[in-house]
Amino acid sequence: MTIPKSFRAGYVALIGRPNVGKSTLLNALLDFKLSIVSTKPQTTRKKVLGILNDEKNQIVFFDTPGILEPNYDLQTKMVEYIKEAISDADLTCLMTDISADPHELHSLSAEFLPANEAMIIVLNKIDLVSQTKVEQLRKNYQKFFTNSKCYPISARSGEGIKDLLKAIQSQLPQHPPYYPQDYLSEANERFFIAEIIREKIYEFYHKEIPYSCHVDIENMREKKGRKDFIQAAIYVDQPSQKGILIGKGGQSLKKIGELSRRDIETFLGRQVYLEIYVKVLKNWRKKMSILKKLGF
Numbered sequence: 001m002t003i004p005k006s007f008r009a010g011y012v013a014l015i016g017r018p019n020v021g022k023s024t025l026l027n028a029l030l031d032f033k034l035s036i037v038s039t040k041p042q043t044t045r046k047k048v049l050g051i052l053n054d055e056k057n058q059i060v061f062f063d064t065p066g067i068l069e070p071n072y073d074l075q076t077k078m079v080e081y082i083k084e085a086i087s088d089a090d091l092t093c094l095m096t097d098i099s100a101d102p103h104e105l106h107s108l109s110a111e112f113l114p115a116n117e118a119m120i121i122v123l124n125k126i127d128l129v130s131q132t133k134v135e136q137l138r139k140n141y142q143k144f145f146t147n148s149k150c151y152p153i154s155a156r157s158g159e160g161i162k163d164l165l166k167a168i169q170s171q172l173p174q175h176p177p178y179y180p181q182d183y184l185s186e187a188n189e190r191f192f193i194a195e196i197i198r199e200k201i202y203e204f205y206h207k208e209i210p211y212s213c214h215v216d217i218e219n220m221r222e223k224k225g226r227k228d229f230i231q232a233a234i235y236v237d238q239p240s241q242k243g244i245l246i247g248k249g250g251q252s253l254k255k256i257g258e259l260s261r262r263d264i265e266t267f268l269g270r271q272v273y274l275e276i277y278v279k280v281l282k283n284w285r286k287k288m289s290i291l292k293k294l295g296f
Helices: 022-030 073-088 102-112 131-144 161-170 189-204 239-246 248-268 288-293
Strands: 008-016 048-053 057-063 091-097 119-124 150-152 214-221 228-236 272-280
Touching: 008 022, 008 073, 022 048, 022 057, 022 161, 057 161, 073 102, 073 288, 091 102, 091 161, 102 131, 119 131, 119 161, 131 150, 150 161, 189 214, 189 228, 189 248, 228 239, 239 248, 239 272, 248 272
Parallel strands: 008 057, 008 091, 091 119, 119 150, 228 272
Antiparallel strands: 048 057, 214 228
């Protein structure tokens, strides 16, 4: 394919507080479930790269963890990923939802974004309120962000996403594509398989358990004429959490394995044999040396 001189390509950071819908928006833009989603906050822990291609544009999105005040080393790393994404981006989408305060978002942008940062305000979850309320909120945001346009959307229903996408494309620099145009992400299969298992943990367990778990794919082998073999370890923070995760007679862990396997097979487009076991790695979230070994 010949790349036209007018081709636009650039990096776009999706940032915002936890649970405003950044991952849901990325999946909607790509029309593919790349980032895991959950109703629980702080589901995204790393900077997830997703690539949207068409004949005239390539947009490289960064889905980032929710902005928070870090209380331990893992959260410190999460904030670092946000800052890295902003630094690398040509454009930042500062995302909020209909429950947030425009003044609070303005303070957040002053803390994280350089004064001259190219930015779009994304107001999500408009499907939950009336159109009159949406317009009122949009006007309020425009008062605080006079140099950045506010785009009301519903990442869940798709409303407003086409207009948002056009606005993003118009602000990209003219540049050849950074990645081959059949790429969806630069992360490997192991990363996404681990994320799928972690998503099921968020769905199935409550309280502190999901936040205490890290998933590592320790072994993955393709077998000609047979199911692929995948061996995954779930690391927990404390010995007491291991029993909760496994459940009586191993039933809870078995359920996680079944749910994960189905989604992994959908993602890979082939059958797999998934083996999961649980290890204790005490206080892993609070030790930077361990975090580095785990790939953070």
